Amino acid sequence: MTAYPKNDRLDAPRPVFTAGVRRPSLRFRAMLAGCCFAVLLLMPALDQWLHLSVRFQSTEKRALAARPELHFPHVKTFVRDYEQYFNENFGWRNALFYAYSRWKLNILGQSPLPEKVVIGKNGWFYPGNYFAGIVDQHRGISPLQPQELRAINNRLTYYQKQLARQGTKLYVMVVPDSYTMYPEYLPDDIRRADSLSNLDRLSTYLKKKSAVPLIDIRPALGVAKKERPIYCQTDTHWNDFGSLIGSLAMVDRLRLDFPQLTDPCPTDYRISPKPGVGGDLTTMMALHSAYRDSISYAITPTAGLVARQTMNIPNPEMNLPSSRFVGPSPAMPRLLFIGDSFSYSMNQFVPQYFGESFLVRSNRLNMALARAEHADIVVVEIVERNLRKLADL
Amino acid sequence: MLFSSAIFLFLFLPAFLIVYYLLPKRWHNAFLFGASLVFYAKGEGIVVLVLLLSALINYVAGQLIEQGRRKAGLWLSLVGSLSLLFYYKYANFLFDSVRGFAEAFMFPVSSDFTLAQIALPIGISFYTFQGISYTLDIYWGRIRANKSFLDYGTYVAMFPHQIAGPIVRYADIAPELTERTTTLEKFGIGAERFVIGLAKKVLIANTFANIADTIFNANANSYGTATAWIGIIAYSLQIYFDFSGYSDMAIGLGKMVGFDFKENFNYPYIAKSIQDFWRRWHISLSSWFRDYVYIPLGGNRVGNVRTYVNLLIVFLVTGLWHGASWNFIIWGLYHGAFLLIERAGLGKWLAKVWAPIAHLYTLLAVLIGWVFFRALTLTEAIDFLKKMVGAGPELPDTLAYPPAFFLNAEVLVTFIIGIIFATPVYHKFQQNWFRLQTRSLRPTPHYLFDSVYVLGLVCLFVMSVMYLAADTYNPFIYFRF
Numbered sequence: 001m002t003a004y005p006k007n008d009r010l011d012a013p014r015p016v017f018t019a020g021v022r023r024p025s026l027r028f029r030a031m032l033a034g035c036c037f038a039v040l041l042l043m044p045a046l047d048q049w050l051h052l053s054v055r056f057q058s059t060e061k062r063a064l065a066a067r068p069e070l071h072f073p074h075v076k077t078f079v080r081d082y083e084q085y086f087n088e089n090f091g092w093r094n095a096l097f098y099a100y101s102r103w104k105l106n107i108l109g110q111s112p113l114p115e116k117v118v119i120g121k122n123g124w125f126y127p128g129n130y131f132a133g134i135v136d137q138h139r140g141i142s143p144l145q146p147q148e149l150r151a152i153n154n155r156l157t158y159y160q161k162q163l164a165r166q167g168t169k170l171y172v173m174v175v176p177d178s179y180t181m182y183p184e185y186l187p188d189d190i191r192r193a194d195s196l197s198n199l200d201r202l203s204t205y206l207k208k209k210s211a212v213p214l215i216d217i218r219p220a221l222g223v224a225k226k227e228r229p230i231y232c233q234t235d236t237h238w239n240d241f242g243s244l245i246g247s248l249a250m251v252d253r254l255r256l257d258f259p260q261l262t263d264p265c266p267t268d269y270r271i272s273p274k275p276g277v278g279g280d281l282t283t284m285m286a287l288h289s290a291y292r293d294s295i296s297y298a299i300t301p302t303a304g305l306v307a308r309q310t311m312n313i314p315n316p317e318m319n320l321p322s323s324r325f326v327g328p329s330p331a332m333p334r335l336l337f338i339g340d341s342f343s344y345s346m347n348q349f350v351p352q353y354f355g356e357s358f359l360v361r362s363n364r365l366n367m368a369l370a371r372a373e374h375a376d377i378v379v380v381e382i383v384e385r386n387l388r389k390l391a392d393l
Numbered sequence: 394m395l396f397s398s399a400i401f402l403f404l405f406l407p408a409f410l411i412v413y414y415l416l417p418k419r420w421h422n423a424f425l426f427g428a429s430l431v432f433y434a435k436g437e438g439i440v441v442l443v444l445l446l447s448a449l450i451n452y453v454a455g456q457l458i459e460q461g462r463r464k465a466g467l468w469l470s471l472v473g474s475l476s477l478l479f480y481y482k483y484a485n486f487l488f489d490s491v492r493g494f495a496e497a498f499m500f501p502v503s504s505d506f507t508l509a510q511i512a513l514p515i516g517i518s519f520y521t522f523q524g525i526s527y528t529l530d531i532y533w534g535r536i537r538a539n540k541s542f543l544d545y546g547t548y549v550a551m552f553p554h555q556i557a558g559p560i561v562r563y564a565d566i567a568p569e570l571t572e573r574t575t576t577l578e579k580f581g582i583g584a585e586r587f588v589i590g591l592a593k594k595v596l597i598a599n600t601f602a603n604i605a606d607t608i609f610n611a612n613a614n615s616y617g618t619a620t621a622w623i624g625i626i627a628y629s630l631q632i633y634f635d636f637s638g639y640s641d642m643a644i645g646l647g648k649m650v651g652f653d654f655k656e657n658f659n660y661p662y663i664a665k666s667i668q669d670f671w672r673r674w675h676i677s678l679s680s681w682f683r684d685y686v687y688i689p690l691g692g693n694r695v696g697n698v699r700t701y702v703n704l705l706i707v708f709l710v711t712g713l714w715h716g717a718s719w720n721f722i723i724w725g726l727y728h729g730a731f732l733l734i735e736r737a738g739l740g741k742w743l744a745k746v747w748a749p750i751a752h753l754y755t756l757l758a759v760l761i762g763w764v765f766f767r768a769l770t771l772t773e774a775i776d777f778l779k780k781m782v783g784a785g786p787e788l789p790d791t792l793a794y795p796p797a798f799f800l801n802a803e804v805l806v807t808f809i810i811g812i813i814f815a816t817p818v819y820h821k822f823q824q825n826w827f828r829l830q831t832r833s834l835r836p837t838p839h840y841l842f843d844s845v846y847v848l849g850l851v852c853l854f855v856m857s858v859m860y861l862a863a864d865t866y867n868p869f870i871y872f873r874f
Contacts, residue, residue, distance in 0.1 A: 027578050029843035034581030036851050037588065041410070044403040060868040076438050083435075086400045087865045093399075096855075096862035103859065108803045112863065141615070141793045189798060193791045236870060284868040319871045341871070 047091025056094035059286045064088040094286070101285045117281045123291065124185035125281040126178055127236045132385040138179040138186075140193025144387065149205045151391040156212040159365055159393065163378055166371060168336075169257060170378050172206075173215040173250050174199055175238065175342045177384045178231045181221055199384050213253070215379075220249035228271075233293045235279025240297045240345055244269060247349035254377060258333050262353050268305055269349075272298045299348065304328060307351035318361040320344050325351030325359070336373045338362055339381035346381075365393050394435050396587075396642045397594050399861055405432065413650060414575065422547045422570065425650060432552040433516075440514040447477055447517075448542075448549040451524035455538035455545070458531045470528035478521045481514055486717035516556040518714055520549050522681055527563040529685055536564045544570045553646035557639045559657040559677035566652055573651030583648030588854045590641025593634045595857040597814070600807045601631035604799050609767055613776055614786060615793035621780040623799055625760050628767050630811040633662065636675065662815045665751035666743045667731040667758055678714070682707050700736070705729045715766070720774060724765040731758055 047053050058064065065088045068081035097112075104112040111119045111128070118126040118135065129135045136142035144152075160170045176199065183192060196204070199216075206214050221242060224230050230242030238246065248264040255261045276293025311324035320341055335357040337343060337350065343359060351357040358373055360366075363386075370378055382390060394401050409428050416424055434441040450473035457466030488508040495502045527545075530536045539545045545563075548570055554561050608616060608624030616624075640657035647654045657677050664670035671679045690703045705726065712725020735743065743751045761778065768774035779785045813819060830839055 028840060029847060030578040030581030030585070032581065032844065032847045033585045033588075033850055034577050034583075036847055037581070037584035037854070038407075038410075040851065040854055041403065041407040044399075045407065060866065061872045062867070062869055079435055083400050086404060087398075090399045090403050093862045093865065096859045097866045099855075100859040100863045103856075104803075108801075108806075110801055110803050113866075113868070116868070136793065139793075140791050141789075189795075195791075280870045284870065 044091030044093075048089075053092050053095040056092075056098050056286075058094050059283050059288070061283075098286045101287050102290075105285070105287065112285050112287075116284055118187065118190065120182075120185040120187060122185055122233075123294065124178075124182065124233045125235075125279075125291070126186065127281065127385070131236070132388070134177060134179065134385040135190055137198055137385060138177070138183075138192055139190060140195045140197075142198075143195065144198045144201045148388060148391060149202060152202065152387070153206060153210045153212070155391055155393050156206075157210055159367070159378075160212050162367055163370060166374070168370065168375055168378055170380070171213050171215055171250075171254065172390070173217065173246075173339075173379055173381045174202075174387065175246060175381060175383045176218050176221065178236070178238075180218065180384060181225060181231055181242075197384075198387050202387055202390075215250055215253045217246045217249040220245055220252075224266075228297075229295060232279045232296075233276070234282040234288070234291050235293070236281060237279070237342055237345070239293070239295075240299050240348070241271060243342070243345035244271075244299055244349050246342075247346045250379065251350070251353045254379075258377065261332060262305075262329070264353065268302050270300045270302070272300075274298050301349075301352060305352045307354075307357070309347075309351075315361050317363075320361040322358070322360040322362075323347055325354075325357045327352050327354045327357065330355045333376035334374065336360070336370055336375035336378045337381065338365055338378070340383055340386065342383050343381045363389055363393070394432055396639065396646075397591055397857075397861065399858075399865065402858070402861075405435075410649065421573075421650070422544055425551055426543060426547040429547070429550040429552040429555060433550065433555060437515055440512070443477060443481065443514045443517065444520055444550060444555075445546070447474055447520055447524055448546050450474060450477075451528050451549070452539075452542050452545045454528045455531050456540075458528060459538035463532060467528060467532050470525060474521045474524050478517055481511055481517055483713070483717045484508065485511055490719075519554070519556070519558050519560055522560050522678075522685075522714075523549055523563070526560070526681060526685060530562070530564050536567060539563075539567070539570070551647075551650075551652075553643045553650070553652070554654060557636070557643070558675075559640050559643060559654055560681050561654055561677070562681075565655060569652050575649075575651040579651065580649050583645040585645070585850060586648060587642050587645030588850050588857075590638040590643075590645060591857045592853040593638030593641060593814070595860050596853075597807060597811050598631050598633075598635035598638055599860070600804065601627040601634065601811065604804065605631050605767065607799075608794065609773075609777070611794055613780070614788055616780070617788055617792060617795070618780060618783045618785075619796045620792075620794050620799070621777060623796055625764055625767075625777075625781065626808075627799075629662075629760055629763050630808070630815065632763065632766075633658070633815060634811065660815065660817050662756065662759070663752070663817065664755045664759075665748060666735050666740055666755055667728060668735050668740060670755055670759060671728070671732070678711070682711055686710060701733050704732050704736070708732065719771055720765045720768060723771065723774075724762055727762050727765060 065081065065085040067085050067089075068078055070078045101112040104110045105119065109119070111117045114128060115130040116128045118128050120126050127134050133142050156170070156172060163170050179186065179190075179192075180197065180199070199218075203214055203216060206212055221230055224241070224245040228241050229239060230245060231238045244266065248266060251261060251264040255263070273295050274297065276296045278288025278290075278292045282288045282291040305328065307325040307327045309323055309325050313322045313324075315322050318341065325347075332353065332355040335350070335354040337346075337357060337359040339346070339359065339361060340363065341361065343361065347359055350359065354377075358375070360369070363382075365378070365380055380390075380393065394405060396402075413421065413424055413428075430441055430445075433444060451470050454466040454470035454473070457463075457469060459466075485508060492502060492506065527536075527548075531538050539548075548561070548563055548566065605624055605628035608620060609628070637658040644654045644656070655677065657675060659673040659676060661670050661674035664673055687703055687707045690706060691699055692703065693700045695703070708725045708729030709722060710725070711728070712721040712723070715721045715724070743754065761781075764777050764781070765771075765774045768777055776785065826842075830842060
């Protein structure tokens, strides 16, 4: 190799990008493009300096990365942290996400956060697969496996036996997902498979293999749905009316074992409609001002059915406080209620049926607490999509 | 640091450009070199030293060749550069392959016989090839060695082409390294190109990436034949728009600082043969292999058999260059085999046949090739190909990923846009548009049209940044502290 070898002239296609058509006013166009590009690059810095986009608040409900400090010699850590800080705080970021959300939903008809929010019909929004694979569960492609059912049963049976030693009865209450109660507003491509739902599987399994009572409130909610909306259209949760019906259905079931409990009746409550607000699903998408529930309810019990709240305990596990109540009839059974966020609205409708009640927001059944409470009844409430968590209760 | 990241767009790039334009010309190379090292070190840390070492090896090699110690210089460049490339990119692969073969043939292999995972320095394949082209061009007398390490280092390290190409040859930008002009007009042309590249990457490639990643990462019994085809078509469009978008951004950034990089893509999916495809796809790489491997091996001037062998060698190395795995080797040889067949006579038939048939043959061959390129293992690739022809295992009644799962309005629109922009349709439209403008004698319509065009670019940029912002937005239902 002493000389440059002869280049085999391959018959290369003529590049289409050098067509040679003289562009008129190219100079003007290029200069205008250059000026616009320079301004666009500087806009975020200007925003951080002048706070031009301050009205676009983050709806992320998390602490954004703070500006890191350089602690020499940890330069690499500083660089990594600074990038995260910059990505989460650069100028116009929130405004851009607001615009993105509107573009995706209003123009393209797609969810801006497809993993977290599913866009339904008629103004309905549903939680996405990010939440316990709810879409896959509903479609029947993530069924509870026999070993999972066994693990749940073992866990519940263990607790049931432990509680029975102190004379406490254990119940499991499952709040159905909005998917189960309002499948008609789901997008067409998310259909329930012909197979059983995971709640049906668990219910059947527990009936066969266990003595743990599972409170199924779906029939009661199904009836109530014909009367009024029972779930929020823009939120993962049920509305107060759904919560009322669910609470009364639970008390109704408990009365089979504790007949002294007051007979629950929806007519004991005054239900007044009021304008709805944007829920957690639309808030995540920064669309809570544009998409709201069509209705919500103010529900007040009649005079004889009022419980007195005696304590509100902050609860970092779920960011929702645990609450103690004293009911109108002290002779009634004591209740320990362990629930998720769905149980928070039940504070209004459950305590009045019990002598004393303690409603705790948690995914865990703390046996030390159960022993200390000396409750007659322990109810574990869980939303349908999280049934698998019962194995780790 | 990716060009399509907030920290690059709104911190590094504006800061770099402001300083670059304020500095006197004589400082431009030094600043570009320094900023490029910062750009590289931000992502790679101390591994920036590998880049500098590679640059130093080839710089010294160039000087040696220039001083008459030609063989020593050439060997220093080839052994030095390729040793670094081999160690960082292929050592683990070779070790694992040897171990795998030994186990397959029942040779006793000690459990202590292991090699720690070596982190691959980003862009090493690009700067290695740039270095080798530099020394070979000096060796062949095409160019003179650069006496300034600063200038040479700037050529190797400059951030516009540092990470994902194109492979810029020293010969092509040597004059600009010493004397280049930066004007607002040129900056604007670069900005236009950069915005188009950014939009290609963020709006088109990333949309296809979501589809392709979902399908290729999915469980084999969760999708059927139609979905497999959606997956591979999505990946084909993803890789084209991702890569050509990145090349556009590099060319645009180059223009902003006064360099004119050559084009890297020329509508490869309109090719009528695999040979034609390789003249249009990653042009800087295919021309590099042609000039520095194929022709030195004798090219097509050494008889048919040797020509075929040369082609297979080139495509074996091309496959390996893309990544250290058997899938890439197979992908390279697969393309090489098509070139052999075309050279043996199919090419002549393709030149005569009705054009759509030639296009269809090429697209089908390329698409199937991409399966090997995208799949992580050979088994996965074969399973996917089986899926594409409907020969996979029996599927459950309810599939996790039916075609409808992917084909929403946005995806369909992106597919249409992707297919249009993968062909010269828009380019032809633009040509006709300019012709229309030239017929108009009054300047006002020109300015109006150009203003509308620039407004379109602004919208593209804002939309791209909107999508980038959405990627950083991670909301929760409850407060997380």
